[in-house]
Amino acid sequence: MKAVFLHAAAAALVGLPLVAAGTAHAQDTDPRAMANRIDRIEREISDLQRQAYSSGGSSGSPVVMESGAGAANLQARVVELEDQVRVLNGRLEEANHRAEMLERNLEAFKQDVDLRFRDLGAGGAASAPGEGGTQAPTAPAAGATPSADSSGAAAGSGSAPSVLPNGTPETQYDFAIDLMKRGQYDKARGAFKEFLQLHPKHKLAGNAQYWLGETYYAQNDYKRAGDAFLTGYTTYASSSKAPDSLLKLGMSLAALDNKDAACTVWGELGSKFPQASPSVVARARLERQKAGC
Numbered sequence: 001m002k003a004v005f006l007h008a009a010a011a012a013l014v015g016l017p018l019v020a021a022g023t024a025h026a027q028d029t030d031p032r033a034m035a036n037r038i039d040r041i042e043r044e045i046s047d048l049q050r051q052a053y054s055s056g057g058s059s060g061s062p063v064v065m066e067s068g069a070g071a072a073n074l075q076a077r078v079v080e081l082e083d084q085v086r087v088l089n090g091r092l093e094e095a096n097h098r099a100e101m102l103e104r105n106l107e108a109f110k111q112d113v114d115l116r117f118r119d120l121g122a123g124g125a126a127s128a129p130g131e132g133g134t135q136a137p138t139a140p141a142a143g144a145t146p147s148a149d150s151s152g153a154a155a156g157s158g159s160a161p162s163v164l165p166n167g168t169p170e171t172q173y174d175f176a177i178d179l180m181k182r183g184q185y186d187k188a189r190g191a192f193k194e195f196l197q198l199h200p201k202h203k204l205a206g207n208a209q210y211w212l213g214e215t216y217y218a219q220n221d222y223k224r225a226g227d228a229f230l231t232g233y234t235t236y237a238s239s240s241k242a243p244d245s246l247l248k249l250g251m252s253l254a255a256l257d258n259k260d261a262a263c264t265v266w267g268e269l270g271s272k273f274p275q276a277s278p279s280v281v282a283r284a285r286l287e288r289q290k291a292g293c
Contacts, residue, residue, distance in 0.1 A: 206239020
C-alpha cells in the first residue's frame with residue numbers, strides 16, 4: 001500500500017505543472033487540435049486550387065482562369081495557408097517532442113521514487129541482508145557508546161547525544177530506516193552515521209552507507225551524496241547495495257554537471273554488476289540516455 005501511495009504521489013507531483021501548462025496553452029500545444037487544424041487548412045488549400053482552375057472541356061485537361069484580381073487573391077490566399085501549415089507543422093513537432101520529454105521525466109521520477117523507497121516498503125528487511133526493513137521502531141534511548149572504529153563514517157564526537165535506541169543492530173537499523181521513510185532526513189543521517197560507527201562490519205553496514213547518501217541526495221546536497229555513495233561502493237563492494245550506490249554516484253555527478261564522470265561511473269556499473277536488479281539496470285540506461293553517454 002505504501003508503494004502504491006508513493007507512485008500515486010509521484011504521478012500527482014509531476015502532473016500538477018503539466019495540468020497548469022496544458023490549461024494555459026491548450027490551443028497552441030494540443031497535438032490533436034493542431035493536426036485537425038492542419039487538415040482543415042489543407043482542405044481549404046485544395047478547394048482554393050480547384051477554384052483557381054476550370055475544366056478544360058471533354059479532354060479534361062485544366063485551363064487556367066483569366067488573370068486578374070480574383071486569381072491573384074486566390075493565389076495569395078493559398079500561399080498564406082501554406083505558410084500556416086508550415087508553422088503548425090513546426091508547432092506539432094515541438095509539442096510532440098515536449099510530450100515525449102515530459103513522459104521521460106515522469107518515468108524517471110517514478111523510478112527514482114521506487115528505487116529510493118523499495119526497501120522501505122518491502123517490510124522485514126532486517127531479517128535478510130540487503131533489505132531495508134520497516135519494523136516498528138522502539139522509543140529512542142540514550143546509552144549506546146560508539147566504538148573506536150568508524151570506517152570513515154563516524155557519527156561525531158563522543159559528547160553528541162545518541163540517536164539510536166538500545167537494542168540489536170537490526171533494531172537500530174530499522175529505526176534509522178523509519179526516520180528516512182518519514183522524511184526526517186537530518187535525524188536519519190545522524191542515525192545512519194551512528195550505526196556505521198557502532199557496527200562498521202555488520203551485514204547491514206553497506207545498506208546504511210547507501211541510505212546515508214540518500215539523506216544528502218534527497219536534500220539536493222549532491223557533493224556529500226556523491227562522497228557517501230562512493231564510500232558505499234568502495235568500502236562495501238560486496239553489499240547488495242553496491243550497484244545502487246554506483247548508480248546514485250553517477251546521478252550525483254550528473255547533477256553536478258560532471259556528465260563525463262557520470263557516464264564513466266554508469267559504464268562501471270554495467271561491467272561490475274551485470275546481474276544488478278532490473279530497476280537499477282533500467283534506471284542506469286535511462287540516465288545514460290539523458291546524459292548523452
